[in-house]
Amino acid sequence: MNVLCFVEPGDDLSAQAIGFARSLGDVRGVTLEGAYQPSAWAKALAAQETDAIVAAGSDRGNELLAHVSAILDVPFAANVTAIDGDVVTRQRWGGSLVEEARLHGSPQLLTVAPHTQPAAELGEVETLTAEDDGSPKVLERVEESSGGVSLRDAKVVVSGGRGVGSAEAFSIIEELASLLGGAVGCSRVVTSAGWRPHTDQVGQTGTKISADLYVACGISGATQHIAGAKGAKRMLAINTDPEAPIFAVADYAVIGDLHEVVPAISAELKRVRG
Amino acid sequence: MRILVAVKRVPITGGKMVLTGDAQALETKHLGFTISPHEECAVEEAVRIGEAEGGEVVVLTLGPPEAEEQIRDCMAIGADRGILLETQGEEWDAQATAAAIVEAIRAEEPFDLLLFGNESADAGGYQVGIRVAHALGLPVVNGLKKIELRDGGVRCERDVGGARDVYEAPLPALLTVLEGLNLPRYPSVPGKLRAKQKPLDRKAVSPPAAQLEKIRLVVPEGQGEQAEILGEGAGAAPRVVELLQELGVA
Numbered sequence: 001m002n003v004l005c006f007v008e009p010g011d012d013l014s015a016q017a018i019g020f021a022r023s024l025g026d027v028r029g030v031t032l033e034g035a036y037q038p039s040a041w042a043k044a045l046a047a048q049e050t051d052a053i054v055a056a057g058s059d060r061g062n063e064l065l066a067h068v069s070a071i072l073d074v075p076f077a078a079n080v081t082a083i084d085g086d087v088v089t090r091q092r093w094g095g096s097l098v099e100e101a102r103l104h105g106s107p108q109l110l111t112v113a114p115h116t117q118p119a120a121e122l123g124e125v126e127t128l129t130a131e132d133d134g135s136p137k138v139l140e141r142v143e144e145s146s147g148g149v150s151l152r153d154a155k156v157v158v159s160g161g162r163g164v165g166s167a168e169a170f171s172i173i174e175e176l177a178s179l180l181g182g183a184v185g186c187s188r189v190v191t192s193a194g195w196r197p198h199t200d201q202v203g204q205t206g207t208k209i210s211a212d213l214y215v216a217c218g219i220s221g222a223t224q225h226i227a228g229a230k231g232a233k234r235m236l237a238i239n240t241d242p243e244a245p246i247f248a249v250a251d252y253a254v255i256g257d258l259h260e261v262v263p264a265i266s267a268e269l270k271r272v273r274g
Numbered sequence: 275m276r277i278l279v280a281v282k283r284v285p286i287t288g289g290k291m292v293l294t295g296d297a298q299a300l301e302t303k304h305l306g307f308t309i310s311p312h313e314e315c316a317v318e319e320a321v322r323i324g325e326a327e328g329g330e331v332v333v334l335t336l337g338p339p340e341a342e343e344q345i346r347d348c349m350a351i352g353a354d355r356g357i358l359l360e361t362q363g364e365e366w367d368a369q370a371t372a373a374a375i376v377e378a379i380r381a382e383e384p385f386d387l388l389l390f391g392n393e394s395a396d397a398g399g400y401q402v403g404i405r406v407a408h409a410l411g412l413p414v415v416n417g418l419k420k421i422e423l424r425d426g427g428v429r430c431e432r433d434v435g436g437a438r439d440v441y442e443a444p445l446p447a448l449l450t451v452l453e454g455l456n457l458p459r460y461p462s463v464p465g466k467l468r469a470k471q472k473p474l475d476r477k478a479v480s481p482p483a484a485q486l487e488k489i490r491l492v493v494p495e496g497q498g499e500q501a502e503i504l505g506e507g508a509g510a511a512p513r514v515v516e517l518l519q520e521l522g523v524a
Contacts, residue, residue, distance in 0.1 A: 078401070102487040
């Protein structure tokens with residue numbers, strides 16, 4: 001089987017996708033250059049003779065294959081973790097649920113769920129040419145001033161949920177995050193209440209973190225939240241309710257009121273540091 | 275200005291995924307319903323643009339008869355009209371969903387702006403908006419966290435890890451948005467009362483054969499092990515700090 005794999009050089013998820021693509025057949029790695037123009041780039045991909053088109057389950061990978069699927073009028077399976085013939089296993093609900101489904105149509109279009117496959121060498125990558133079709137494209141890239149440690153890349157994330165109680169009470173979360181050189185996160189309840197900006201939200205519709213340690217304070221552990229937090233290597237949960245679902249996914253637990261526990265941890269940290 | 279917003283009724287899942295006996299769906303007997311988070315922001319944005327520019331905001335959904343609840347919720351925060359493409363409750367794949375939406379939009383055109391969520395919370399197909407745009411021959415920009423109308427077109431921004439990509443499109447255009455675009459308002463009591471009186475068109479639809487054909491759903495295995503309890507209350511702090519040191523993050 002001939003497989004076309006769209007990659008972006010230097011992108012971790014592309015390295016995972018191409019490894020997965022090679023398990024399907026003979027892979028031709030391709031990329032495109034210049035101003036990103038989703039519809040035009042997809043036309044260039046759709047014009048290739050192939051049995052399958054694979055890309056990373058990244059913003060761009062999912063977007064490009066959706067365009068390809070619309071152009072060719074074939075189905076597209078996003079965030080696939082396994083494939084056997086025409087049966088794919090794919091993530092739903094940000095990975096909280098998986099679906100087995102038959103992918104009809106040819107070429108087969110699929111993206112590879114992030115962080116479910118080992119990375120592989122990209123190997124030889126051919127550059128395709130896209131013709132400007134007048135569709136929307138990136139006109140400029142505005143760099144954002146970085147306000148400290150980014151949530152996505154932080155080694156430690158200290159996060160607060162409904163249990164924090166107010167925007168002001170996040171000062172204790174901020175203090176602990178700062179002592180650990182980490183970033184402040186929060187649950188969706190918190191951003192919906194306006195206590196923190198959406199850029200702080202960890203979750204299926206927020207940021208997906210990859211910290212060494214995630215400290216979840218006053219967070220019950222809704223699946224929407226866990227979908228963003230599960231990329232952390234370790235999780236410590238602080239919650240008054242011993243039955244909270246967060247304890248089923250956390251590695252470590254402190255049963256107690258975060259308003260007492262969090263300041264006590266900060267104080268102890270300062271004490272041992274002298 | 276006429277704005278169309280497409281939404282999807284999804285369950286509020288809470289802490290645990292439980293499937294029906296045939297593994298075809300989530301067990302929703304004890305769950306409430308909402309619309310996907312990205313779409314809450316799409317509705318809010320449509321209402322804000324409608325308030326600023328004047329015109330009509332139409333909410334469209336494909337779903338079971340009970341999806342009227344979600345359309346009324348959208349009306350309660352300011353949408354003017356609803357269209358419910360009524361299924362028998364079965365799940366439609368993205369291709370079939372997009373085709374039905376296209377047909378409904380063609381019967382209602384013209385729209386100046388069509389807003390979709392970037393992906394649904396449940397199926398996560400990442401494609402319905404893009405398919406609809408291609409079928410209608412509309413420009414489409416995805417994954418937006420900022421939308422500005424200017425000079426008969428739209429300027430929009432998309433987060434790309436520490437930076438924002440800027441796009442422009444002429445109107446009419448289809449845009450897919452992400453949560454964080456705005457902070458959706460809560461419905462007011464008068465808003466909820468008005469919503470009951472707003473016009474809702476229902477149209478029965480039947481699904482074509484699925485091209486991404488669901489076989490079954492599976493709840494992935496969790497870590498399995500319960501968390502190690504470090505202690506209770508403030509007294510746990512020394513043990514926590516020891517752990518932070520062991521993990522090399524203190």
